[in-house]
Structure formats: C-alpha cells, structure tokens
Amino acid sequence: MTRLKKTGLGVTAALLMTASGALADAAAVCQGKTLNLLLETVPDSTALFEVAPEFEALSGAKLNMEAVNYSLMHEKLVPSLTASSGSYDVLVVDSYWAGEFVTANWILPLDERIAADGVDTSVYYPALMDVNGKVKGTTYMLPFWQYAMGMLYRKDITDSAEFQAAYKEKFGRDWRLPETLQEYAELAKWAGEFTGKAGVAMSGQRADPVVMEATNYLFSLGGDFYNRETWEPSLNTPEAIEAITIYADLMKNAAQPGALGANFDDVANALKQDKAVMAIQFLFLMPTLQDPKESQVVDKMAFARMPGQDSLLGAWGWAIPTNAANPDCSWEFIKWAESKDVAMKRAMAGGQPTQAWIYEDAAYLERWPAMSAVGGALAHAKGLPVMSRATQLVEVFAEVMGDVLANGTDPATAIANAEDKLARLTRGDPLLK
Amino acid sequence: MTRATPPSSRRDGFSVGFYKLLFMAPTILVLALVVAGPLLYSLWLSLHEYIITYGMGDLIWFENYTLMMSDEFAGVSWVTMKLTVIVVVLEFLIAFGLALLLNQPWLKMRNFYLVVLMLPILMTPVAVALMFRLMFNPNLGIINWVLAQVGIPEQGWFGDPDLALATVVFVDIWNETSLMLIMLYAGLKSLPQDPVEAARIDGASSWQILWHVTLPMLKPVILVTLLIRMITALKSYDLIYMLTQGGPGKVTETISFYAYRLGFRFLDIGQAAAVSFILLAAVVALTVLLLRIMKEN
Structure with a gap:
C-alpha cells in the first residue's frame, strides 16, 4: 500500500473517530474529572492551550x-512518577x-x-514511532511533536551573487550546500570571515544543548555511542574523534x-539578530x-538536511503515567489531541507535526514552506539509543564535550576517560537483552 | 537574698525531670520526624545501590562514599573551595568597607543607603540569575554593549572557561554582600563608644583606632559572619543551576550541583545521598567551629 493511501485511511479513521463514538466515550469517562498535564513551553503546547476549552466542553x-x-x-x-x-x-x-x-x-x-478504539498509528512517520512510540515492540506513546534537526542557513546571503562568486573563488566550485561535515566546517569558517558575522551559531551549554548539537556531528560521520547490536561502547572510533x-x-x-x-x-x-x-x-x-516582532531575518532563512549521513531525530510523545488517577480519561484526551482537527490547528500555529499527511496539506505548506524539507530530514535521521539510561548517556557525552571544549583535552583522551561510564550505563539494562 | 531550690519531685509522685521531658516531648517528636527521620533515611540510601530506574538495589555499605576518591569529586571540591574562599573574602572586604562608611557620623541619608544596599538580598537568587544572564548575554546583553562602546571586544562571560567562575563570583557578590553588610553594620552599631573616644583623646589616628580598637572588639561578629557566609557559600547551588549548569565543562560545578546532577540527572540516589552527606560533614564541622568561637567570645 502506498504511503498516500495509508495516509488517506489514517485521515478517514481520525475523522470518523472524532465525529462519532470517541466524543461519547470522552464524556462517559471524563465527566467531572480533572486532568493534570505537564507540557514544555513550545508552540505545540501554546496551540493546545488555545483549543483546550473544546475538550473541556466535549468531555466535561x-x-x-x-x-x-x-x-x-x-x-x-x-x-x-515514583509516588504511588x-x-x-x-x-x-x-x-x-x-x-x-x-x-x-x-x-x-x-x-x-x-x-x-481503532486508532490508526500509521498516520505517523514510521521513524517517529520508532524513536518515540514503541519500545521493544510495545506502543507506549503517540508522537506529539517532532524535533528534527538540520542546517538552518541564511538563504539571502548564500543566494547573493557576491557570496557565490567569492565561494567559487575560495573553493573552486559553484555554490552548493555542503554535502559532508568537513565541507560544512570549511564553509562555516569561511562564511564567518566573508560576512563579518559568526559563521555558525552554536549551543555549547551543558548538557542537552551541547549534546543535541554535537550528536548531529557524530551521526553525520557515521559514528554512534554504542554498537546497537552488541551494546558495546563505540565512541572510541576515528569517526567520533573527528566529529x-x-x-x-x-x-x-x-x-x-x-x-x-x-x-x-x-x-x-543570534540568528534572529542577524549575527550568524x-x-x-x-x-x-x-x-x-519568521516572527517579525522579534526577528530581523524573516523570509531570509532556509532549512536543509544535515550534511553527511544522518542527523539526530527526537520527538515528544503522549503517554499515560502508571499512577494516573483516571487513565481512561487520559486516553480520551490523547485521542482528542491527536485528532485531525487538533493536530492541524497545532501545526498551523507553528507546531511540529508528527502525522505525515499534514506535510502534504497545501494550506499548511503555504503557511510554513520550510517544513516541506522535513520528510528529507526524517529520512536521514536516527534517535539516541532507546535504553533505560539514555538520560544519563546525555550527561556522559556532555562531560566528554565539556572536557574537550572547556579543558582543552584532546577528543581521544576525553572519550577514553568516559569509556567506563558508557559501559556501565548499559550494564544490566533489561531493554538491551 | 537566696533563691529557693525547686523541689526535685512533686506531690503527685512524678519528678520535675519527668514533666520537663513530657512537655518537651512534642517538640522532640516533631524534630525527630522532620529532621532526624529524613537524615537517617538518606544515610540508609547512601549505603545502598539505588538507581531510581532500576529500583532499590543491594546494601553496599560505604561503596558510594568511595566516590570521594575520584578525580571528578576532587574537581568539584576544588571548584567549591575556590568559589567559597573568593566570595567570602571579597564579600567581606566590600561589606566591611560599606559598613564602616555607613557607620560614619557625618553620613546623611543613612537609612536610604541601607535600604538600597539591602535590596539584593531581598531578591531570590533565581530572579537575580535571570537578570544577570540577560545582562551578560554575549549577543544581546548590556554589558558587552557598554564594553563595545569603549572598544573592548565581546566577551563570552558564562560561556568562557576563563571568565565563567569570575562572572559567577561577580553575581554572587552582588546578591550576597548585603547579608554580611547587615551583620557587620549591626556589630559596629553595638560596639561601645568609650574605648574609641579614649583612643581618640590619646591621639590615635583613624587607622589606628580601626586596627587596634574597632577590629578587636568586632572580632566575634566578624568570625560569626565569615563562618555563616562560608557555610552558605559551601552549599552554592541556585546561582550555579541558573547561570551555568556547572559549565562550561565543569569549571563552575560545585559539590551541591554535583549532588543534584547525580540525583536528578543520573537518578543515582545512593551516590547523590553519599555526596550530600560528605557536604553535610563539612558544614557540620564548620558549624561546630562556629559554636565554639561563639562560646569562647
């Protein structure tokens, strides 16, 4: 079955779900209940706040x-979560x-x-279900919003004749987006000198900012934290050291x-203030x-997939805590939040859809043209290893990066220093058996 | 006149000691529940292998405490010590200078200055940190803008390994000096003026009066102030969390932040509890010293 057909079926299922029994179910199990939610301050959450009264009216x-x-x-x-x-x-x-x-x-x-309830999970990008839907074959989450990563760049600068001429003179070829990490690095350094701005805006803060960014460099060169079959640490490789x-x-x-x-x-x-x-x-x-109230680069930015092999893919997923007071009502809320109408409202408000059909919607692509590149980014992306102590993996990799960036330790030594910690993180992990 | 000795027992047959204990029992019980209980529980946790994700593990006695021997712990201890010594010394010098100034009889609008100087301590460290994070923002902050006006290049501040600790110290001084100032100023105000007057009549200069009269009389207050500030500085966490997250690398990671990281990021409650107890031991040692000094003076 083609993806388009699957998507069509998914949309139909979502529509049917919204229009018929689902709402009656919601009222039956939610009437008079209070649902407490913890969200991150991102556009998808903001959009959800706006449409939340609809769920309250439907469900009571x-x-x-x-x-x-x-x-x-x-x-x-x-x-x-640890409380009863x-x-x-x-x-x-x-x-x-x-x-x-x-x-x-x-x-x-x-x-x-x-x-x-016949919920169709095929509406989601399979990569997102892999990274934040299923764990060891069981579905625990429905992807809420995705955070694909890639190259954000100043299209107005790279499209200018002056830039392209200078680029050709410097690199001996016509302008093109970098195809490898090494090309990207050369371009970044040269573009900085050429424009007088920072060639690249970077986020070296510990722990998530530096790890989320640097993992793209690692994956771009084909490196990884572990061999995902044997779960032996694999950071001590020439690819990782070069990254x-x-x-x-x-x-x-x-x-x-x-x-x-x-x-x-x-x-x-830095990007909004025209400094990178x-x-x-x-x-x-x-x-x-793209917000004219706070950005000087409206309509000047473009998005391209990460140069090299892969980029880091992440997503947020809806889940029901084991200690939730009203899991049935929680589920009704999740179904509603992921219904076609609500998913589209979030997307139009600047959210990051996880359902593939939205990226084919003309109105959506007109509103957010850069999002047409998402499919390409997802096709060349992978998540952090799904393991019990992945949160700690982020901390350990942040320590490696900190050691190199702040203390000037050479990457091979910094990685060697972390080998033992990396090995301990997978020891006894039931998910890796 | 002699005071009557209280009877050692009452007509109801119960001793006074019994009644003392009876009336203190609720307080002792509450203290046991809210202070000793959690302390003993965390001590018990520190003796176990306990990673939240995997649940409570085996009793491993003092294995978590061997973390003290690691380079990592040595590193965070060194940062904590540097930070403590630098902020305590600098804050003391600034606070003492300001307290002396405020204590001058010729100073007008003293209360106004006092209120202004007290403002930082009234603000929560989180609000202070957010304010300074914005001011020190390398691209958007006013500090770099002002420096740029006089031709000094943009600095990375919290992101520069050479400047991060100094920048944290600056923010800490701004936030915490008021505490020392109020204690030292109160100490100065409470000093008897007769020795100062006598020294002045004997022809002593202002510097001699300060060095030979005021400082010796103020010594207990100074010691208590320094020790209280040292104890709070040893536990530095909130500013570090908000300003640098211990970075870049680990150049601003204190013991408290390390314990937080072990507990809330690594979810290793056993090790986090062990590190917290090591810090507690240092703080208790300082507190004992403080009590001894107060007793001696």
Whole structure:
C-alpha cells in the first residue's frame, strides 16, 4: 500500500473517530474529572492551550495544563512518577526518556487501547514511532511533536551573487550546500570571515544543548555511542574523534561569542539578530525566526538536511503515567489531541507535526514552506539509543564535550576517560537483552 | 537574698525531670520526624545501590562514599573551595568597607543607603540569575554593549572557561554582600563608644583606632559572619543551576550541583545521598567551629 493511501485511511479513521463514538466515550469517562498535564513551553503546547476549552466542553473534564521550560521537566516528572499517586494524568515524554520510563514502569502500554478504539498509528512517520512510540515492540506513546534537526542557513546571503562568486573563488566550485561535515566546517569558517558575522551559531551549554548539537556531528560521520547490536561502547572510533574535533574547531573559530554557554534559545537569538550565517539546530526554531516582532531575518532563512549521513531525530510523545488517577480519561484526551482537527490547528500555529499527511496539506505548506524539507530530514535521521539510561548517556557525552571544549583535552583522551561510564550505563539494562 | 531550690519531685509522685521531658516531648517528636527521620533515611540510601530506574538495589555499605576518591569529586571540591574562599573574602572586604562608611557620623541619608544596599538580598537568587544572564548575554546583553562602546571586544562571560567562575563570583557578590553588610553594620552599631573616644583623646589616628580598637572588639561578629557566609557559600547551588549548569565543562560545578546532577540527572540516589552527606560533614564541622568561637567570645 502506498504511503498516500495509508495516509488517506489514517485521515478517514481520525475523522470518523472524532465525529462519532470517541466524543461519547470522552464524556462517559471524563465527566467531572480533572486532568493534570505537564507540557514544555513550545508552540505545540501554546496551540493546545488555545483549543483546550473544546475538550473541556466535549468531555466535561477540566484540564489543568502546566507548561514549563524543558530543563525543569525531567526533575518535575521523576518525583511525581515514583509516588504511588502522581501529580499528572497525561505526560509528554522526550524520546530519550522513553527507555527509562518504560523500565521503571512509569508509563502504561497503549496497544490494547489503540486496538480497542481503532486508532490508526500509521498516520505517523514510521521513524517517529520508532524513536518515540514503541519500545521493544510495545506502543507506549503517540508522537506529539517532532524535533528534527538540520542546517538552518541564511538563504539571502548564500543566494547573493557576491557570496557565490567569492565561494567559487575560495573553493573552486559553484555554490552548493555542503554535502559532508568537513565541507560544512570549511564553509562555516569561511562564511564567518566573508560576512563579518559568526559563521555558525552554536549551543555549547551543558548538557542537552551541547549534546543535541554535537550528536548531529557524530551521526553525520557515521559514528554512534554504542554498537546497537552488541551494546558495546563505540565512541572510541576515528569517526567520533573527528566529529568532536570538528565541533571543537568550529566552536573556537566560527561560533558566536559565548557559544560555549549558549543554549538553543541563544542560537535562535543570534540568528534572529542577524549575527550568524548558519546553525545545526532544531527545525522548530523556524517559526520564531519568521516572527517579525522579534526577528530581523524573516523570509531570509532556509532549512536543509544535515550534511553527511544522518542527523539526530527526537520527538515528544503522549503517554499515560502508571499512577494516573483516571487513565481512561487520559486516553480520551490523547485521542482528542491527536485528532485531525487538533493536530492541524497545532501545526498551523507553528507546531511540529508528527502525522505525515499534514506535510502534504497545501494550506499548511503555504503557511510554513520550510517544513516541506522535513520528510528529507526524517529520512536521514536516527534517535539516541532507546535504553533505560539514555538520560544519563546525555550527561556522559556532555562531560566528554565539556572536557574537550572547556579543558582543552584532546577528543581521544576525553572519550577514553568516559569509556567506563558508557559501559556501565548499559550494564544490566533489561531493554538491551 | 537566696533563691529557693525547686523541689526535685512533686506531690503527685512524678519528678520535675519527668514533666520537663513530657512537655518537651512534642517538640522532640516533631524534630525527630522532620529532621532526624529524613537524615537517617538518606544515610540508609547512601549505603545502598539505588538507581531510581532500576529500583532499590543491594546494601553496599560505604561503596558510594568511595566516590570521594575520584578525580571528578576532587574537581568539584576544588571548584567549591575556590568559589567559597573568593566570595567570602571579597564579600567581606566590600561589606566591611560599606559598613564602616555607613557607620560614619557625618553620613546623611543613612537609612536610604541601607535600604538600597539591602535590596539584593531581598531578591531570590533565581530572579537575580535571570537578570544577570540577560545582562551578560554575549549577543544581546548590556554589558558587552557598554564594553563595545569603549572598544573592548565581546566577551563570552558564562560561556568562557576563563571568565565563567569570575562572572559567577561577580553575581554572587552582588546578591550576597548585603547579608554580611547587615551583620557587620549591626556589630559596629553595638560596639561601645568609650574605648574609641579614649583612643581618640590619646591621639590615635583613624587607622589606628580601626586596627587596634574597632577590629578587636568586632572580632566575634566578624568570625560569626565569615563562618555563616562560608557555610552558605559551601552549599552554592541556585546561582550555579541558573547561570551555568556547572559549565562550561565543569569549571563552575560545585559539590551541591554535583549532588543534584547525580540525583536528578543520573537518578543515582545512593551516590547523590553519599555526596550530600560528605557536604553535610563539612558544614557540620564548620558549624561546630562556629559554636565554639561563639562560646569562647
């Protein structure tokens, strides 16, 4: 069956679900209940706040939605999830928390509910179901929004005749987007010198910002943290060493001032203030770069897939905590949030859809033309390993990067220093058996 | 006149000691529940292998405490020590200078200055950190803008390994000096003026009065102030969390932040509890010292 046909069926299923029994179910199990949700402060959440009264009217439930900064989410969730009765009824789970949450038995499997209600999960990009839907073959989450990464760059600059002539003179070829990480690095350094801006805006802050960014460099050269069959650490390879070396070189010679303490908001600000030419960052920054109230680069930015082999793919997924007070009502909410109408509203508000059919919708692509590149990015992307201690893997890799970037340790030594920690993270992991 | 000795027992047959214990029992019980209980529980946790994801593991006695021998722990201890010594010394010098200034009889609008100087301590460290994060933002912050006006290139501040700790120290000084100032100023105000007057009549200069009269009399207050500030500085966490997350690398990672990272990022509750107990031991040692000094003076 072609993807288009599958998508069509998915849309039909979603429409039917929305129009008939689902709403009656919601009213039956949610009337008079309160659902507590913890969300991240991102466009998808903002859009959800706007349409939340619709669910309250349909179901009779009261939604108590809390949106916080990313850095606070994990530490707010863990104490709640370890309690016998939790604070939250619906969770959004980052893709690299999925293994941890499943191993700790903090979230409920959804397969029975999906089958009972005929929810069509084929509407989602398969890569997203892999990275944040299923764990060891069981569905625990429905992808809420994705954070594909790739190259954000100043199209107005790279399209200019002056830039292209100088590029040809420098590199001896006509202008083209970089095809390898090495080409990207050369371009970044030269573009910085040529424009007088930072060649690349980078986010070296510990831990997530530097890891999310540098993992793209690693995957671009074909490196990985572990051999995903034997689960032996595989960071001590020439590819990984070269990736970290290139990252450190760019941080030193092409990045904006203070990049070592910058997070992705700072990267967005550097781009918005016309202070950088490129960045390897989240595609979800695009709407904010297009906001004339705060950006000087409206209609000047473009998105391309990460040069080289792969980029990092992540997503947030809806899940029901094991200690939720009203799991049936939680499920009704998730079904509603992922219904066609609500998913499209979130997408039009600048969200990052996970359902493939939205990326084929003319109105959506007219509103957000850069999103047409998402398919290409997803085709060459992979997530962090789904393992019980992936959250800690991020910390360990941040330590490696910090050692190189702040202490000047050479990448091979920094990686060797972390080998033991990397090995310990997979030891006894039930998900890797 | 002599005071009557209280009877050692009452007519109801119960001793006074019994009644003392009876009336103190609720307080002791509450203290046991809210202080000793959690402390003992975390001590018990520190003796176990306990990664939240996998649940409670085996009793491993003091294995978590061997973390103290690691380079990582040595590194965060060194950062904590540097930060503590630098902020305590600098904050003391600034606070003492300001307290002396505020104590001058010729100073007008003293209360106004006091209120202004007290403002930083009234603000939560989180708000202070957010304010300074914005001011020190390399691309958008006012500090780099001002420097650029006089031809100094943009600095990375919290993102520069050479500047990050100094920048944190600057923010800490701004936020915490008021505490020392109020304690030292209160100490100065409470000093008897007769020795100062006598020294002045004997022809002592202002510097001699400060060195030979004021400072010796203020010594207990200074010691208590320094120790209280050292204890709070040793536990530095909130500014670090908000400003640098311990980075870049680990150049601003303190013991408290390390314990947080072990507990909330690595979910290794056993090791986090062990590190917290090591920090507690250091703080208790300082507190004992503080109590001893207070007793001696």
